[in-house]
Amino acid sequence: EIQRQSSKKWYQRIGVMLLFGRGQDRRLEIAIPDGIACDIQAESTNGSITVGNLTVKGLLTLSTTNGKISAEALKTTADCTLTTTNAQILCKSLTAEGSLSILTKNGRVDITGCNSGEAMMIYTTNAAVNLEDIQAGGEVRVSTTNGSLTAEALQARALEAETRNGRLTLTDTVTEESTYA
Numbered sequence: 001e002i003q004r005q006s007s008k009k010w011y012q013r014i015g016v017m018l019l020f021g022r023g024q025d026r027r028l029e030i031a032i033p034d035g036i037a038c039d040i041q042a043e044s045t046n047g048s049i050t051v052g053n054l055t056v057k058g059l060l061t062l063s064t065t066n067g068k069i070s071a072e073a074l075k076t077t078a079d080c081t082l083t084t085t086n087a088q089i090l091c092k093s094l095t096a097e098g099s100l101s102i103l104t105k106n107g108r109v110d111i112t113g114c115n116s117g118e119a120m121m122i123y124t125t126n127a128a129v130n131l132e133d134i135q136a137g138g139e140v141r142v143s144t145t146n147g148s149l150t151a152e153a154l155q156a157r158a159l160e161a162e163t164r165n166g167r168l169t170l171t172d173t174v175t176e177e178s179t180y181a
Contacts, residue, residue: 032056039078048087060096068107079118088127099138108147120156128166 032040037057042049044064051062052072060076061083062069068087071094074080079098082089088108094100100116102109108127111134114120119138122129128147134140136156142149149163152171161168161181168181 059098069104080116089124100136109144129163 032054034053035055035057039059040056041061042051042063044067046066047064048067048070049062049064050070051074054073055075057077059078060074060080062071062081063083064087065085066087067084068090069082069084070090071082072092074093075095077097079101080094080096081101081103082091083101083103084107085104086106087104088110089102089104091102091111091114093112094114096115097117099118100114100120102111102122104124104127106126107124109122109124109129111122111131113133115134116136116138118136120134120136120140122131122140122142123144124147125145126147127144129142129144129149131142131151131154134151134154134156138156139158139160140154140156141160142151143162144166145164146166147163148166148169149161150169151161151173154170154173156175158177159173159175159179159181161170170179170181173179
């Protein structure tokens with residue numbers, strides 16, 4: 001377990017923010033061996049999470065508040081969950097042999113070239129969802145409110161796509177059982 005915490009109270013940091021601004025570098029970079037056999041859980045508050053070029057033999061859970069999640073060239077042999085609030089989630093070339101869950105509020109979701117061996121769930125509010133080149137062994141459920149939903153080149157056992165107050169566009173979508181839009 002690795003934690004980065006400040007012992008200062010919020011009011012003790014006001015002078016620092018006024019003098020130096022919010023541009024201070026507060027990154028925490030962690031190198032993980034490719035192909036590691038363990039579950040990985042990364043959490044952040046008011047900070048982004050970026051993961052790339054990694055194979056994990058276990059569960060992968062990335063969670064943040066007020067920070068973007070970016071995952072590229074990522075593979076996990078189990079379930080993968082990406083959760084944020086008030087920020088976007090970007091996935092490119094992500095493979096989860098288990099289920100894939102992507103959840104955000106008030107943030108855009110862009111997923112390109114992703115595969116899931118089981119079900120895939122994508123949810124956001126007040127933002128758009130864009131899916132391209134998606135393959136799922138199970139059902140794909142995707143939902144947004146107050147945003148458009150676009151799926152291109154999606155293959156799944158079944159598809160349930162829903163948007164409220166936004167445009168829904170399905171192109172080159174193939175399902176084995178059913179499509180509900």
